[in-house]
Amino acid sequence: MTERVLVTGAAGRIGGYLRPRLARPGRTLRLLDIATPEDVGADEEVVTASVTDLDALVAASAGADAVIHLGGHSGEEAWDHILATNIHGTYTVFEAARRAGVRRVVFASSNHAAGFHPAVDPVPDDLPPRPDTYYGVSKVAGEALGSLYHDRYGLDVVCLRIGTCRERPTDARGLSTWLSPDDCGRLVEASLTCPSPGFRIVWGVSANTRRRWALAGAHEIGYRPQDDAEVFADEVDRRPVDTDSYVGGEFAGASFDAPA
Ligand code: 15L
Numbered sequence: 001m002t003e004r005v006l007v008t009g010a011a012g013r014i015g016g017y018l019r020p021r022l023a024r025p026g027r028t029l030r031l032l033d034i035a036t037p038e039d040v041g042a043d044e045e046v047v048t049a050s051v052t053d054l055d056a057l058v059a060a061s062a063g064a065d066a067v068i069h070l071g072g073h074s075g076e077e078a079w080d081h082i083l084a085t086n087i088h089g090t091y092t093v094f095e096a097a098r099r100a101g102v103r104r105v106v107f108a109s110s111n112h113a114a115g116f117h118p119a120v121d122p123v124p125d126d127l128p129p130r131p132d133t134y135y136g137v138s139k140v141a142g143e144a145l146g147s148l149y150h151d152r153y154g155l156d157v158v159c160l161r162i163g164t165c166r167e168r169p170t171d172a173r174g175l176s177t178w179l180s181p182d183d184c185g186r187l188v189e190a191s192l193t194c195p196s197p198g199f200r201i202v203w204g205v206s207a208n209t210r211r212r213w214a215l216a217g218a219h220e221i222g223y224r225p226q227d228d229a230e231v232f233a234d235e236v237d238r239r240p241v242d243t244d245s246y247v248g249g250e251f252a253g254a255s256f257d258a259p260a
Helices: 013-022 054-061 079-100 134-153 172-177 181-193 216-220 229-235
Strands: 003-008 027-033 044-048 066-069 104-110 156-162 199-204
Touching: 003 013, 003 054, 013 027, 013 181, 027 054, 044 054, 054 079, 066 079, 066 181, 079 104, 079 134, 104 134, 104 181, 134 156, 134 199, 156 181, 172 229, 181 199, 199 216
Parallel strands: 003 027, 003 066, 027 044, 066 104, 104 156, 156 199
Antiparallel strands: none
């Protein structure tokens, strides 16, 4: 039997990290994006569509065992754009999953859902929402939709409050908040395969020496990070800036305002 996983926003940065890392014999990745993904493999299918298009999402969800929802803006934007693409576009993903009978959704939330919390050590799991931007509000909305679709319709929903998912950290905050591409693959694989997660919100961060965000919740679903940003410590500017005192870093800064 083929396992089919729908990946929204598959042509984006994290989609590019995940595709080779989630490839398994017997698994097909169905790549949905408005952009065309590069180097499409034999075990990949392409759907060109926007996450805002409910009919397209329902069609793309047919026959899928799980959805990984990465689609949408990955940073701050004007409210209208956040509303249409990130908030409505996340509603469509959950609603399409429900209509198509998909049992599990892995939602790429963000630390910015809780970005105005102080970056104490440790920052616990289950931190209540405290968004630092409209982008963060959209991630809170996505988590709330996940909670609703779990409680009302029984979907398994794993929300990942992802940190700085890049090839490498580039600043002092990143030494604490980095999620390596390989650990991102491990975290999403655990989210896809752990038995009956119910509804969960966990931090998405590597095993960084300077990590503050708790990993107990992610550990419970089977995530075992293997990377540590410290190996890059000599390459980055290690001087902290004022906004490093917030979970969301510069997104929580006074001068960080939404584009009109
Ligand atoms: C995010 O959610 C963003 O997508 C990314 O661009 C970074 O800003 C990251 O968080 C971060 O907090 O480092």
